[in-house]
Structures are given as structure tokens and as C-alpha cells.
Amino acid sequence: MSSPGPLTPAMAALNAVHEKFIFNRRIHVLPRLLAEALPPENGSVLDVGCGDGQVALNLMELRPGLKVTGVDVMVRRQTHIPVVEYDGSHLPFEDKAFEYATIVDVLHHTENPTEVLREVARVVRKAIVIKDHLREGLLAGPTLRAMDWVGNRGHDVVLPYNYLRQAEWNAAFAASGLTIESWNEHLGLYAPPLSWFFERRLHFVARLSPGM
Numbered sequence: 457m458s459s460p461g462p463l464t465p466a467m468a469a470l471n472a473v474h475e476k477f478i479f480n481r482r483i484h485v486l487p488r489l490l491a492e493a494l495p496p497e498n499g500s501v502l503d504v505g506c507g508d509g510q511v512a513l514n515l516m517e518l519r520p521g522l523k524v525t526g527v528d529v530m531v532r533r534q535t536h537i538p539v540v541e542y543d544g545s546h547l548p549f550e551d552k553a554f555e556y557a558t559i560v561d562v563l564h565h566t567e568n569p570t571e572v573l574r575e576v577a578r579v580v581r582k583a584i585v586i587k588d589h590l591r592e593g594l595l596a597g598p599t600l601r602a603m604d605w606v607g608n609r610g611h612d613v614v615l616p617y618n619y620l621r622q623a624e625w626n627a628a629f630a631a632s633g634l635t636i637e638s639w640n641e642h643l644g645l646y647a648p649p650l651s652w653f654f655e656r657r658l659h660f661v662a663r664l665s666p667g668m
Contacts, residue, residue: 485645486587487514490558493585493638493663498522499555502547504576505529505562509537512558525554530613545575552581560587564604564618573632577666584634584664590641591619592657600658625662633667 490511494501498521503512506526513536516522526539527547542548544566557580563569576584589600600619608615620628629636640661 481647482645483510483514485643486511486560487518489587489640489643489661490515490560490585491518493640493661494519494522494556494558495583495663497555497582499582500525500553502527502549502554502557502576502579503537504547504557504559504572505565506535506537506539508532509535509539511560512537515558522556524558545571547575547579549579551578553579555582556580557584558586559584561589563588564600564620565608565614565616566618567616569618569620570628570631573628573634577632577634580666582665583637584666585661586664587643587659587661588625589619590625590657590660591621596656596658599653603658629664634664635667636662637665638663 498519501512501515501522501524503509503524503526506512506524506528509524509526512524512526516524524537526535526537527542528539529542529544531539531541540548557576559572559576563572563586566572573584591597591600597617597619601617604615604617626636641657641659643655643659643661645659646655
């Protein structure tokens with residue numbers, strides 16, 4: 457799929473609400489978290505599931521020595537960085553083509569996160585930084601589903617709601633030959649009072665090192 461269909465009025469309204477109350481903060485907080493989690497050395501970065509590329513653009517402003525290439529199964533009408541389309545299974549890059557990769561809120565949209573992680577690990581030499589969700593705590597599943605629907609329904613994003621618990625993430629990382637180097641659950645993605653409901657233990661940023 458190369459581009460989404462026309463926006464309906466309902467989708468446009470949903471996107472406008474999400475942009476005003478959540479997205480505008482997110483595109484500033486997430487790049488800072490990624491910049492802090494990535495190793496200090498400069499290099500090439502593959503942003504897997506990059507969306508419109510705004511987060512990657514802001515990351516490069518914080519870390520000018522990083523050069524980010526985007527890849528996505530659905531290329532949006534307008535993007536802030538060059539985006540390569542791929543089929544969701546095989547990345548169109550050679551082994552170890554990039555120093556780093558970022559995967560921001562993508563894996564819970566896939567049926568098999570381990571397969572995606574293995575393929576990303578194939579094209580990365582040094583580190584992978586993931587931002588995703590944890591299905592931990594009271595009403596975690598329904599809360600994450602609501603957040604996902606509001607943030608993505610207006611962009612025709614597939615929503616399988618595949619949220620993993622901590623133990624399941626650990627198993628997926630191990631099966632992909634990845635080792636956890638850092639783990640952060642205190643992200644500050646939302647301002648109060650939204651943070652009281654939607655932050656909790658529902659998000660993490662992790663840096664992983666691929667096997668040699």
C-alpha cells in the first residue's frame with residue numbers, strides 16, 4: 457500500500473483533536489528520548505515505521521550527526537524525510553547497512569513483533585532503540601486500545617492491538633538475538649491530567665544491542 461485513501465470529515469476531525477492535545481507534545485518529547493537513548497557516536501539511522509517523519513526530523517535537529525532514513529509499509533502524502541516503502545516483512549537494505557535503528561510505536565501494530573525485530577537486527581550494526589507499550593497494570597489493555605484508536609484510526613493504520621507484557625517483550629528480544637542495554641518507563645509523554653491516566657507503566661523506551 458503506497459498511500460492512504462482520502463480523509464473523511466470524521467477522520468480529519470479526529471486527527472485535529474489528536475494533533476492539538478497529544479501529537480504536538482509527542483513530536484518534541486519522543487525525539488529527546490531517542491536522542492538520549494541512542495549511543496553518543498554519530499551515524500546512520502533507519503527509522504522503521506516512520507510515519508510522516510516529523511519525529512526523525514526533530515531527532516536530527518537534536519543530533520545533527522545522525523542521518524535518518526525512513527521506511528514504512530504505507531508512505532503518507534507528505535513526509536518530512538525521504539521514506540522508502542517496504543512490504544512489512546523484508547527490509548530493502550543489505551545486512552548491517554545502518555549503525556542504528558529506531559522503532560517508535562510500531563511493533564504493537566504487527567502480528568509477530570519477533571519477526572520484525574529479527575529483520576531490523578539484520579540491517580543494524582550497533583544499536584536499536586524501541587519505544588512501545590507495556591500491557592501492565594489496571595485496565596492496561598483497554599486503555600492502550602483507546603489510545604491507539606484515537607492516534608491512528610484517522611490515518612488508516614492497521615490496529616491489531618498486539619500489546620505485550622514485560623516477560624513477552626523479554627522473550628521477543630531474546631528470540632531476536634537482542635540484548636537490553638537500557639530501559640526507561642518514565643517518559644513524560646503527556647502533561648497532567650492526561651499523564652495520570654495514559655502514562656503509568658504503559659510505555660517504555662529501550663536500547664538493544666544486536667548479536668554480532
